[in-house]
Amino acid sequence: MRIACPFCGERENGEFTYLGDAAPKRPNFVVDGGESPERIEDAFYDYVYLRDNLAGVMREYWYHGGGCRSWLVAERNTVTHEFIAVTAAPGAGAASAMRAGE
Amino acid sequence: MADFSWNTQSPLERALVPGHHGVTGTQVGVMLEEVRDINLVQVMARRGKVVETVKAAKKVFGVEPPSTPGTAAGRHATLIWSGPDQFIAFSARSERDHFSKLSDAFAGVASLSDQSDGRCLIRIGGPRARQALSKFCSLDLDDRAFPPGAAATTSIDHTATNIWRGADSSDGHAVFHILVFTSFADSLWHTIQDAALEYGVQASLAHTA
Numbered sequence A: 001m002r003i004a005c006p007f008c009g010e011r012e013n014g015e016f017t018y019l020g021d022a023a024p025k026r027p028n029f030v031v032d033g034g035e036s037p038e039r040i041e042d043a044f045y046d047y048v049y050l051r052d053n054l055a056g057v058m059r060e061y062w063y064h065g066g067g068c069r070s071w072l073v074a075e076r077n078t079v080t081h082e083f084i085a086v087t088a089a090p091g092a093g094a095a096s097a098m099r100a101g102e
Numbered sequence B: 001m002a003d004f005s006w007n008t009q010s011p012l013e014r015a016l017v018p019g020h021h022g023v024t025g026t027q028v029g030v031m032l033e034e035v036r037d038i039n040l041v042q043v044m045a046r047r048g049k050v051v052e053t054v055k056a057a058k059k060v061f062g063v064e065p066p067s068t069p070g071t072a073a074g075r076h077a078t079l080i081w082s083g084p085d086q087f088i089a090f091s092a093r094s095e096r097d098h099f100s101k102l103s104d105a106f107a108g109v110a111s112l113s114d115q116s117d118g119r120c121l122i123r124i125g126g127p128r129a130r131q132a133l134s135k136f137c138s139l140d141l142d143d144r145a146f147p148p149g150a151a152a153t154t155s156i157d158h159t160a161t162n163i164w165r166g167a168d169s170s171d172g173h174a175v176f177h178i179l180v181f182t183s184f185a186d187s188l189w190h191t192i193q194d195a196a197l198e199y200g201v202q203a204s205l206a207h208t209a
């Protein structure tokens, strides 16, 4: 299987490491109910432990450790293993992350 | 109190045995060289400072660093792409304050790391270099995919390497350069030499000009 790194081009999958779902965002204390200890605890529990087990297309973090050492976001079909798109994760290279937690 | 004396020595001190190896006779399919006396400086743009880093590089080397996998021939140095917004400045070992001069030139815009003694440079040429490389390198090294001036960061034998193609030799064969961490150089040298034995290997030491 080959994965197209947006920086390096097509590479064998052995050069990449899988992290997991790119959807979870680190809870923001104010937005996610910092005034309520239960709500913020729930939000963190969800962020740290709970994952959806999708059959179909999902966005995932992959790391090109055997190449350019960049974090990437891949859109992959978990049923067919087809990679639909691979883009740089926010903050790759010298770019600024779009917002905190990403 | 014990006295310590530090001697710099090549990581290939034992692995590199100059001369002919492999097939009997004098056939040389692969020329394998360690290139010594190198200067290597890793330059990484700081967050949001890509434009400034490119500008500083242009001032020092007379060329812009490659923004995609490849090399750029600059003043007294070759700039090798090593990842997004970063490159390696490769040159012949020269004056002692080479690194501090570069540090000054990139002050505040890029982070620099002196890798001159951290990496080992191996050069592979000859008519069968590509066949030997294809046994352990998963990149497409065909002329169309990897012409002179192409570069890549890739895993070879589970080891992080920088590989680039220089100018062809005078007899028209492709020449590949591989940078590897010094601690993995011995192992990688054996891998390369073993892969090339069937073509006949000429192993030697080279020094940068």
Ligand SMILES: [Zn+2]
Pocket (backbone or CB within 6 Å): A005, A006, A007, A008, A009, A064, A067, A068, A069, A070
């Ligand atoms: Zn990459």
